[in-house]
Amino acid sequence: MKKTELRNMLEQVASGALSIDDAVLKLKAAPFNDLGFAKTDTHRAIRQGVAEVIYGEGKTPEQIEHIASDLLANGQKTVIITRLNAEKAAEIKKNIDIVYYEIARIGVAGEIPEPDTKGCIVIATGGTSDIQVAEEAATTALLLGNRVTRLYDIGVSGIHRLLSFKEELMSARVVVAAAGMEGALASVIGGLVDCPVIAVPTSVGYGASFGGITALLSMLNSCASGVSVVNIDNGFGAGYLASMINRMGE
Amino acid sequence: MKKTELRNMLEQVASGALSIDDAVLKLKAAPFNDLGFAKTDTHRAIRQGVAEVIYGEGKTPEQIEHIASDLLANGQKTVIITRLNAEKAAEIKKNIDIVYYEIARIGVAGEIPEPDTKGCIVIATGGTSDIQVAEEAATTALLLGNRVTRLYDIGVSGIHRLLSFKEELMSARVVVAAAGMEGALASVIGGLVDCPVIAVPTSVGYGASFGGITALLSMLNSCASGVSVVNIDNGFGAGYLASMINRMGE
């Protein structure tokens, strides 16, 4: 219930058009999401251009189609579907027109926005095996309208590779650093740049990498300032947050 | 070595004022931090107003005095000393004029800047025991010139307390959420606001809180988008990153 609605209702009470009992009922029933403080579907639909996101894992193609169609019908311009495997994507394509990014495991229905940000998000990875997670971040950021630079396979065990991209790194407004194994990439980049670094531990590695735990712990202990961490393999979360930060000051 | 210095040197080579051998030597000796891609002491001093930070733990009062004096002498306007206990602070005060924030365990030498940011950083805590960590974040952000709002003791087990501050939360440009025990504060705030949330797990709790591990894991698994995490009790890191984000677009 927005302020104006509240005022209207009270005016009806003052004029006798609404009984007190009915007003009490209405006030109690007014859902909290009408009070304007929460990100709800409708709320989001109002601010055009912001993509709505469906977490695809554990949902059937039919469920995804249903939600996506609904959102599009309600005026949503872009619908992002994350953690969508190729089989489900193929299934959905039969009924809805979606673009599918295989490595990122992301599908998109509706408009694909043009990058319109001044600043650029750099997505860096330690090795080639981190690319799937990085692509989830990169594709998310792109679909939220950001300019993105990919710097893949610049891990710290060959520090010259990383240093040869110092210009790209230093001109970034946000960096997403995805790495498995010892996860040192975030620290080294954090020491080079002046902008926020979002560290994404990946489950890449074997033995004592413990499915990303080592990288996670390593990144949390980064001695560089400006580094924060998201969950293991959470490329979407990193891309979403990077976009949020990149759009600060718009 | 800045671009102009490099140019000057090369002009001297061109004019014969500098021998080739000497130029080779100079170029080899030029520290990497002169190449413009790293945050170093000198580098920072150039950008006036940005505070230099000394990690106080494990350093003697004499060491801290020495570093702080040096920095001030080199033109640094504000020197922040973190993890500084009251005893060391008292010792240092005998020789250097510092302001000491006891709860935050932060000392400051030099100028204390006026908040000059348009946006505001909200620092929230779950309970009263998280305040020490929150104050480290708040004081850091303040000393970096940010406007700060403190919302302490608004933990999720009494959700009405948190909701009564929804306006403050929703008008923030960044939120720092410090909580121990089950660390759910970050998720609930992350679901309410549209800005980045920096989650700081605190070591508050007992038994299966495991010195902050439970809060840390909980925050990493936040189902709200826009949440990232720093190390347990790392109030400084959260405040520093919050400032970095709050100043985006300046």
Next chain:
Amino acid sequence: MKKTELRNMLEQVASGALSIDDAVLKLKAAPFNDLGFAKTDTHRAIRQGVAEVIYGEGKTPEQIEHIASDLLANGQKTVIITRLNAEKAAEIKKNIDIVYYEIARIGVAGEIPEPDTKGCIVIATGGTSDIQVAEEAATTALLLGNRVTRLYDIGVSGIHRLLSFKEELMSARVVVAAAGMEGALASVIGGLVDCPVIAVPTSVGYGASFGGITALLSMLNSCASGVSVVNIDNGFGAGYLASMINRMGE
């Protein structure tokens, strides 16, 4: 051996109808479950209407059929089979008339009781992926004769969803809160309601959710009073305990 039986036997000894040697033998042989302090099959059958439960995992369809038939033959009205997958259920159906709840993975032979409790158990979940565990709890509670209200997908990252069900939550006599990832649902509900909250961590999530450990730890550290925790994914245990509490005072 009940008190009256004991008295009878002693009377036989007194009257000489039973030799002392035979009495010694009888007393030694009297199984402990006859002493009235243990929940045994026979014991349970006496109290009509209380369902006997078979843990289906690791048992063959034949074994389950055998036990269930036995129980029904011995006067058991309702036999619940938990952790029963669809294949086994189909196999069993060929020989015994069972009702199968696929999402809950529960089969029932015999009568399905009508809900007869005054109070109501609310089963809440954080997300849609927690529903399987929640259904195990809900179906268990229903089959034990409780009235049940389901509130699914009301996770804390969209707190307005949860709050819009505050009436249902506040009128509950017990709440079962099933959630994975950061498991904050139990704390938030625990802060809203005045009744016992049984928290069920689920193995839903990825990365640092560690198959439910994060949710488990989070729930154990709940700062809300009245919250206790059962094993990861233990929907049956939660439903059983909820029924036990809901029936207090009958």
Next chain:
Amino acid sequence: MKKTELRNMLEQVASGALSIDDAVLKLKAAPFNDLGFAKTDTHRAIRQGVAEVIYGEGKTPEQIEHIASDLLANGQKTVIITRLNAEKAAEIKKNIDIVYYEIARIGVAGEIPEPDTKGCIVIATGGTSDIQVAEEAATTALLLGNRVTRLYDIGVSGIHRLLSFKEELMSARVVVAAAGMEGALASVIGGLVDCPVIAVPTSVGYGASFGGITALLSMLNSCASGVSVVNIDNGFGAGYLASMINRMGE
């Protein structure tokens, strides 16, 4: 804001005694705890006799005095202070009249209620070292007006001790089972009784007891139905929940 107050206010709007603008303001300012869905200080004070609880750890004697005095002044009859060590208790006693339970580390200001429950809570421990935690539970339950039976040092390695108290155990409405080391007490009791068992792992033990983790895990895996678990050493939580359950059906 209670329903009657809301109605009064709306009547004033209807009669013109209150302007619409002021009504809007009032409604926005009305704290959420007035809406009737949350346990707040004021809310609790209304339901006489329910004790308000202060978590003493980390608070100074002055802070505790201040809060306790406030609560008493607002009509609170009993104020419980948990995790209160003997030094602080002695300090507080100088200014407020409190009763101090040393083993339980609990202080009480105001009236100490007489047990008035029909049912009885049994508090059991595995060994003598678990008694501190058990006393926290027992004292909490007593101060919330419950009848309490203590069965200490009846650990499972001498099963006859436990069995000799089967009557006390079987007549309980709720059992709190506190145990360290292997924590098997909860399972054995859970198999004997028909009522809810609240398991409290204690940090008693050495070596691979890991400060209570072993007992915690053991209790979570209890194969007995009706057992749920609270945090390590959380005697208060167990006592509070036990009281909640014991009072069901009043």
Next chain:
Amino acid sequence: MKKTELRNMLEQVASGALSIDDAVLKLKAAPFNDLGFAKTDTHRAIRQGVAEVIYGEGKTPEQIEHIASDLLANGQKTVIITRLNAEKAAEIKKNIDIVYYEIARIGVAGEIPEPDTKGCIVIATGGTSDIQVAEEAATTALLLGNRVTRLYDIGVSGIHRLLSFKEELMSARVVVAAAGMEGALASVIGGLVDCPVIAVPTSVGYGASFGGITALLSMLNSCASGVSVVNIDNGFGAGYLASMINRMGE
């Protein structure tokens, strides 16, 4: 090199039949297993009747056949093959005459000894799912010639079941207690009997049973004296040690 061989060699040196250099060489080359302090194949073959054991996991049927044939050819009367799945057993049976115990996953070639011990080993399990591990222990003990009593499914959550077997338990010379989940069986039995109890944690359970870790920790923390623990699911180790102890004093 046995004492007599050493003496012979020295006599040859004394008689000049062996040169000093050759004697030096021989003494250095003499394998340590000849010195009589190690359990080697040959060594074992001497003490007739003691079974030689082959760990079947990770070995091909051909490898197992080869080793078993060799041992039998060298005078070994009984050859036990552990961790042998049904497929491999069927394959081996084509070439060697073995008896296969399916639940225990043990195959035996050669003679199957008659139980000849005065004392009896009791093998107990908490539930029906622990039987596979228990059978590995029982079969191992039987094949080493021990008398064995099986007490399966006597878990502590129904303590009367366990107590009804107190005579069998109390007459045992060694007890093997196999249990998963909370693993309390070992403690309760350890408190009842006066003989050594070998606890075998099993990987039975789900959620926080962590594949047997909870049972393992629980058993290590047993407050009963006389309890020691072997690796998770190590039925063979328990059976072997039980036999060793049962045969003490023969």
Next chain:
Amino acid sequence: MKKTELRNMLEQVASGALSIDDAVLKLKAAPFNDLGFAKTDTHRAIRQGVAEVIYGEGKTPEQIEHIASDLLANGQKTVIITRLNAEKAAEIKKNIDIVYYEIARIGVAGEIPEPDTKGCIVIATGGTSDIQVAEEAATTALLLGNRVTRLYDIGVSGIHRLLSFKEELMSARVVVAAAGMEGALASVIGGLVDCPVIAVPTSVGYGASFGGITALLSMLNSCASGVSVVNIDNGFGAGYLASMINRMGE
């Protein structure tokens, strides 16, 4: 209640000397420890010479004096007090005549038995720092009347030291192997001897020894047969079990 007592009572019932009501009462009141299946104080006192044990940690000198005096008064010949520090021992000595073994932290009241076993228990340690735990085991075994051989500081990193004691090791009836750090001692001894090996992980070490966890895990994974493990630093448990095994066949 022993069989003869039971018979006597029943005879009284038969003769009318005891009323049926009184018999019912007596039978109900008869403590389970009288049924002959449990190790209780009285029970133990009957079998002369078996020492009763008091766990000293967490008990006051007064409590220990009280229990020890009681036991002695009831005919107990030897009372062992474990985990008794020097201060408490000195305090107790003022009132009771005890012998105190400082390194083992064990006190003894009453008779100290002469070793009377045919077989010998070997207590071995990896290093000198494991001696405290080893002495707890050795003293326990000695006070239970066993012959004991100590082989200290024979760790596996200097395998020749261990091998030079092969005769002592091979003539043992039981070996207790106490070791911290990598805990390999148990495996190497287990491969040398034919008797049971009780492995005691000690909390000796630093860094990744994790207070004995590494030694514990290492010992549980011993590839030698006949090895079982007790809790970290549990010298008493090892000595007690070793005595139990050493006395088999007496």
Next chain:
Amino acid sequence: MKKTELRNMLEQVASGALSIDDAVLKLKAAPFNDLGFAKTDTHRAIRQGVAEVIYGEGKTPEQIEHIASDLLANGQKTVIITRLNAEKAAEIKKNIDIVYYEIARIGVAGEIPEPDTKGCIVIATGGTSDIQVAEEAATTALLLGNRVTRLYDIGVSGIHRLLSFKEELMSARVVVAAAGMEGALASVIGGLVDCPVIAVPTSVGYGASFGGITALLSMLNSCASGVSVVNIDNGFGAGYLASMINRMGE
């Protein structure tokens, strides 16, 4: 950029053949790997005979073919492909001439060097199941031109086996010790030899071996000097480091 190139460039500046602006540009653009301090492909190709290594896991046969062909075309004499399964190897063989070592899962394209080291690397394993990891180490070392001695299945539970190879062990310049389960092999060998021991924990074992963690921890705690550890199952890393050490002083 090598020193001579730098000098040339500066001479061009001095002679006016290169403008200052172009020189600035060139200096900034000069990749760090040209500065001579990093191991890059080109760099390595210069030092003939050193094999280049491709990590095969997660790469398609096409990708591997492409990289290998490239390296061979650029003058690389030997190309090692690790973690290459048999299927991929077969696929690659269709297009490139490679030798495939199945147990080691290593493929080699180009020349296979003759062992040319004076010293010898000993590769030892505890059991037969560790051989796959050991072969990865042995093959790596061989392909880097080292002389290698294999001592497999000499685990510590039969110490005589290990000791019978003391000459081979003592003549080694480096030892690689691969073992799972309790991982004691490294300690025992470390105590026998005077050369560096590289310990490789393997994921061999079950239950509390935790996929190699126990062996890893055990090896890190080795009380023998000269032992260091690589990641679980990292045979390649051990072989590479062993070669590096074996070639010291060439």
Next chain:
Amino acid sequence: MKKTELRNMLEQVASGALSIDDAVLKLKAAPFNDLGFAKTDTHRAIRQGVAEVIYGEGKTPEQIEHIASDLLANGQKTVIITRLNAEKAAEIKKNIDIVYYEIARIGVAGEIPEPDTKGCIVIATGGTSDIQVAEEAATTALLLGNRVTRLYDIGVSGIHRLLSFKEELMSARVVVAAAGMEGALASVIGGLVDCPVIAVPTSVGYGASFGGITALLSMLNSCASGVSVVNIDNGFGAGYLASMINRMGE
């Protein structure tokens, strides 16, 4: 027993000067350390100049004095005492002439050797807090006669600092890299140099550094070849191994 002694003894047998029985006895009694395959005190004393090491922790000053005096009396030139705190060192100095290195916590009795190695060991640390561990490594290496270069506080979050020492790093024969927190130093150095890197995790850090576990895991997962790891804070082990490697080829 050395080869010559063995030969002498056999000559006595041949000449009849020694009876065969006595020879048998002597050969059996000859300690294994005389057979030449183990590093024993005497053995070491033969190779002059190699320092003998006493682990000081847990030993009294008297014990240390005793061992050190013994070693010096037996011809040992240098005796190193590690983990020796200042108090014990002062105590020992009263009786033996030792040099004490306070930061390294190492004392030395006897001659302090001059560095005589051609190659140089580089000891690097991430921060200033790692210096204590690094000094233990450096002092150990120095006392074993190595040339040592210290590069302290060159952590990866300011990569330019590390790179400015690339010449020192690249000219090393071995590098010891000591770092806490995220432990990335080892990886970055491992990628720069061509020699073995011994990584020493330190317990420096807070929160999720878990007393060095994070650094340990990070180092074990290093993606750079040639890196191996020792225990947390094991400076001595790293220095000893570094010396062993540095002296290869002498």
